[in-house]
Amino acid sequence: MSYYDVYRKYKHFPLEDYLRKVTAADVERSLQKSCKSPLDFLTMLAPAAQSPHVLEEMAQRSKRLTEHNFGRVITLFTPLYLANICDNACVYCGFNCHNSIKRSKLTMEEVEQEGQAIRAEGIRHIIILTGESRRATPPEYLADCTRILKKYVDSICIEVYSLTEEEYRMLFQAGVDGFTMFQETYNEDLYPQLHPTGPKHDYRTRLDSPELACKAGYNTVNLGALLGLDDWRKETFLTGMHALYLIKKYPGTDCAVSLPRIRPCVGGGNYRPACNVKDIDIVQAITAYRNFLPRLAITMSTRETPDFRNHLIGLGVTKLSAGSVTEVGGHAHAPKTDGQFEISDQRNVEEMSQAIRKCGYQPVYKDWEPLRRNA
């Protein structure tokens, strides 16, 4: 059993037809149920849910559920790009191996300096990222970086290429406790067109990676579809189904979702998103996720503008990135490469914290106690 079996069930389900027939009254009925089914989730994603009073009702419920389950707090994390060397040719991405951007990879000395700089910023949760190149950044390299960084932070999440269960376990032992991987698109037919070559080309390998991280004992597993590649409603529904599948099978793992909207990038000039995802769509998706899965963590990156991110605090989001750079290094050193995508929110950690406090929320820099510090 894999999530693929669930996906196949929905692959030929007439989602568009269902969504079109949903009325505002249907959405309200679904909202009132104490335990919501997958079809209730789909109902909440229908165009009819965007009628102002229905969306407001979804938002009010979402805010209440978020405060009860997570409190008036937002956990902050910061990304650290270890490398941008990539063997993939994803048509929408700045790291595409055919793009002539500056490529580099941090040395252990540089990783140490980045760790010190992040420590000084105050945030104790980081996500380490690479391009997808097993030869340039093998699992052992990631483990070495982790062993250095865990001296400076309390929680380390990886966002790298697909690994084997054994390799996930090895990194977990080294000190990694979180996993992030975006499926990009759940559309099995579109996927190979957008990822024509490289290790990421294989749909199934990518789809099953989050489950391998659950098996390896990771504390948090973060999913997401890159919104804009295909119909965002379908992508959101299938991401929610993926989350539900993992939550049921691995109740000890904290499941999270991100809602990345496609951003302009260097060299991505020829790609035009298939679907225009508006602010109201993101709000609908967040509040639908929250009403469907009240304990699901929801992450928002600096792809979004400060103003929009400020508005999302309180709507259902529980984790925000701050002090973000998408270039290799960048916390301790001036960036020496091009970024993966353009970031919209340039606020540093202190500015981000102030904005969160202004919304009546508390920015949390540490929400994890690593128990494998000496492992």
Next chain:
Amino acid sequence: MEDQLIIGGKEIKSRLFLGTGKFGDDHLIPKCIEASGAQIITVAMRRIDFHTSQENMMQYIPKDCILMPNTSGARNAEEAVRIARLGRAAGCGDWVKIEVVSDNKYLLPDNEETLKAVDTLVKEGFTVLPYMTPDLYAARRMRDAGAAAVMPFGAPIGTNKGLRTREVVQIMAEELDLPVVVDAGIGKPSEAAECMEIGAAAVLVNTAVATAGDPVRMAAAFGKAVQAGREAFLASPGAVRQYAEASSPLTGFLHEA
């Protein structure tokens, strides 16, 4: 007879325990403690950064409170034990609330793993208060392992649904000869009073206060409700009857001399 609550050899002044997570602003914590009169304050170790000089939740907890670090984030006994030891090593004292959860959907505590942690930590000299799924047998085992009190939930944490586990909690309160503290799920002061009326020794709240429109005022309301509920328990309420009882009974003449 004086109505005393003794836990871990200490007399506890307030029967309201307060959690410190979920506050939009940690400055509210000392105000809520003061308004409610709470004395036992629980803090998640995972949230404390002992390596920083930056502001830290610990500095908002008045010195005359009893600090009860909790093991939130622990998924098994071993992790709970390690978190408890970290707390003690960091100067948080000997009290610990054991929280072992490996179901992140409802956050229901795992009694089996919790019992193992109780056993280990009592032997290491901790004053141990286990957060548990209400169950008489498990509670007895925790008592026998040396728990200073047991803390069954009223409803799943954060739900504000009130005392949904009333029957079992009441039986535990009657049978255990150990303080029973209702922890989690209590959303309103009236529900906290209900816990006290059926014989709970204390109530622990967090979400209901931290996410209230006015947390300080809500904390004060909970403080009063817990006192009122305790008074009612001690006063032995009149029996509940099916029919109204007339003040001039119809059969009164039979008993007249």
